[in-house]
Amino acid sequence: MGYGVVARIFHWGTVLMIVVMIPVGLIMTQEIPRSIQDPLFILHKGLGVVVLVVVVLRIAWRLANPPPPLPASIPALQRRVARATHLGLYALLLAMPVSGYVRVIAGGFPIELLNALGVPPLLGKNEPLAAAASTFHFGGALALMALILLHVAGASYHGLVRRDGVASRMWPPFST
Ligand code: HEM
Ligand code: HEM
Numbered sequence: 001m002g003y004g005v006v007a008r009i010f011h012w013g014t015v016l017m018i019v020v021m022i023p024v025g026l027i028m029t030q031e032i033p034r035s036i037q038d039p040l041f042i043l044h045k046g047l048g049v050v051v052l053v054v055v056v057l058r059i060a061w062r063l064a065n066p067p068p069p070l071p072a073s074i075p076a077l078q079r080r081v082a083r084a085t086h087l088g089l090y091a092l093l094l095a096m097p098v099s100g101y102v103r104v105i106a107g108g109f110p111i112e113l114l115n116a117l118g119v120p121p122l123l124g125k126n127e128p129l130a131a132a133a134s135t136f137h138f139g140g141a142l143a144l145m146a147l148i149l150l151h152v153a154g155a156s157y158h159g160l161v162r163r164d165g166v167a168s169r170m171w172p173p174f175s176t
Contacts, residue, residue, distance in 0.1 A: 002169035003067050005176050010058040012173040014093065017051050018148070021096075025141060045104060046113035052097035059090060071164060085151050092144040099140060103133035 003011070021044060028040035070079060104111055105123045107130035114121075123129075159167030168175075 001068055001071075001165060002175070004065060005174060006061060007058075007065065007067065008170060008173045008175065010054070010061060011170055014051070014054060014058065017047055017054070018093075018144075021047060021051065022141065022145065042112050045100070045111045048097045048100050049111065049113055051093065052101075055090070055093040055097075059094075067169070070166065070169075073164060074166070082154060085147055085154070088143075088147050089151060092140055092147065096137065096140050096144060099133045099137040103130050103137055106130035106133060 002008075024040050024044045024047075028037055028044055070082075074082075101111070102123065105121045106126040108125040155167055155170075158164055159171070
């Protein structure tokens with residue numbers, strides 16, 4: 001009645017990475033000593049690229065392995081809200097790394113992980129594009145945080161209040 005073990009590992013692996021990415025992004029953009037800021041930027045850029053790869057694989061897996069239907073007791077409106085929230089989360093999980101990539105490469109900065117792997121930059125320097133990507137990345141971060149709050153509120157409502165089996169469709173990570 002739940003998600004398979006691969007979908008669960010993708011879900012909770014993504015959660016772990018996002019739980020690192022958001023605070024690191026917020027901290028590294030403050031006025032802090034360079035000795036802390038530089039490694040945080042390198043971590044944020046490298047882990048963000050990993051998020052992009054993992055999310056593309058996750059979406060491909062999801063398309064090939066659709067989850068079983070929700071319990072019949074869930075009202076139509078709640079199904080629609082859950083579906084829209086999940087679509088929005090997937091869209092932002094793609095848009096955040098892409099806008100981050102564009103912001104960095106069009107700004108003329110390096111992505112150390114990709115350099116180490118020998119992946120060449122896909123764009124030239126373009127300051128207006130970098131500025132637009134930066135604005136988008138910031139707005140996207142706010143939207144992602146709002147959707148995660150809504151999503152976690154929904155999951156907690158099902159897991160703690162309704163106890164209708166919806167939360168156990170995704171938790172624990174290694175169950176089937
Ligand atoms: C899931 C992926 C990502 C999330 C959730 C995320 C989140 C954030 C957050 C919360 C901030 C601080 C708010 C802001 O100033 O915009 C930020 C800033 C930033 N992120 Fe990301 N990020 C992601 C991926 C990436 C990637 C892949 C890169 C580059 C390769 C990147 C590069 C940056 C840069 C350069 C900033 C500073 C923005 C600026 O000052 O213009 N991010 N990110
Ligand atoms: C970074 C934070 C999170 C993100 C980005 C995220 C993303 C997602 C996405 C995209 C789905 C849809 C799966 C699909 O049908 O393809 C999903 C499902 C689910 N998530 Fe999360 N999630 C996050 C955190 C959490 C947390 C903290 C909980 C638990 C408190 C949770 C519980 C669930 C549950 C129970 C489902 C299955 C819902 C259903 O059966 O329709 N998620 N999540």
